[in-house]
Amino acid sequence: MVDLSFSFLDLEYFLLILVRVSCFVFIAPFFSMNNTPAQVRIVISVFTAALLYTSLTPADGVLYSTVLEYAVIVLKEAAVGFIIGFSGTICTAIVNFAGSIVDMETGLSMVTLMDPASREQTSITGVVYQNVLMLMLIVSGMYRYILGALADSFLLIPVNGAVFRGENLVAVMTRFVGDYISIGFRICLPVFCVILLLNVILGVLAKVSPQMNMFAVGIQLKIIVGLCVLFLTTGMLSDASGFIFTEIKELTVSFVEGMM
Numbered sequence: 001m002v003d004l005s006f007s008f009l010d011l012e013y014f015l016l017i018l019v020r021v022s023c024f025v026f027i028a029p030f031f032s033m034n035n036t037p038a039q040v041r042i043v044i045s046v047f048t049a050a051l052l053y054t055s056l057t058p059a060d061g062v063l064y065s066t067v068l069e070y071a072v073i074v075l076k077e078a079a080v081g082f083i084i085g086f087s088g089t090i091c092t093a094i095v096n097f098a099g100s101i102v103d104m105e106t107g108l109s110m111v112t113l114m115d116p117a118s119r120e121q122t123s124i125t126g127v128v129y130q131n132v133l134m135l136m137l138i139v140s141g142m143y144r145y146i147l148g149a150l151a152d153s154f155l156l157i158p159v160n161g162a163v164f165r166g167e168n169l170v171a172v173m174t175r176f177v178g179d180y181i182s183i184g185f186r187i188c189l190p191v192f193c194v195i196l197l198l199n200v201i202l203g204v205l206a207k208v209s210p211q212m213n214m215f216a217v218g219i220q221l222k223i224i225v226g227l228c229v230l231f232l233t234t235g236m237l238s239d240a241s242g243f244i245f246t247e248i249k250e251l252t253v254s255f256v257e258g259m260m
Helices: 008-027 038-055 067-092 094-106 124-139 142-156 166-208 214-232 234-257
Strands: 112-114 121-123
Touching: 008 038, 008 067, 008 142, 038 142, 067 094, 067 142, 067 166, 067 234, 094 121, 094 124, 094 166, 094 214, 094 234, 112 124, 121 124, 124 142, 124 234, 142 234, 166 214, 166 234, 214 234
Parallel strands: none
Antiparallel strands: 112 121
């Protein structure tokens, strides 16, 4: 006969696990998309917390004497979940940065679309890159790594065991800014180089034949050439996704080390 009894201490410990998991699901990539029903997020959070609870034992660090102390523990667990999930979310924002540069070079920067995943106005190319990144995340099984990182965080950072080291977290963010720009330019580099070469050719033609309206011709050529380059470099998006997934792994590990 299955014994479903539990103590009040077990309930408190389970709720603390649920707080970290639910905050992670709220902000983590793929799980936090706004087109995902709220009921699905709740089920994922509760089911994942239940699985983690069965493999963990209540720690002595959860002991408290007042309600205020328990509230502080809840806030700490929420912060840990947010930070771990945020490490993946800010990495996926790299494709929006690359898409903005591509649209600026091709003359499509004035055109924006409503991204159904984030419900924010973003560039056309940014939406394309974002959708491809989400597909690669599903196909490559990267979402399993993200959930695995959350599960491993309970071993490295026990409940109520987080120590937020501000200097380490700031250093990690500073390093990420450099990687953010570097990876973003790698993604949009083919379009950037081709459009730069096209601008040079249009500049030479403007000197050779001043009577030709290079401004009107250049707008159309930039759009056509830019779309052609995007089509020809579609096969490179898998490598670009690999760069971003590697950055997610490194940033997640760095954030966890900054809270140990």
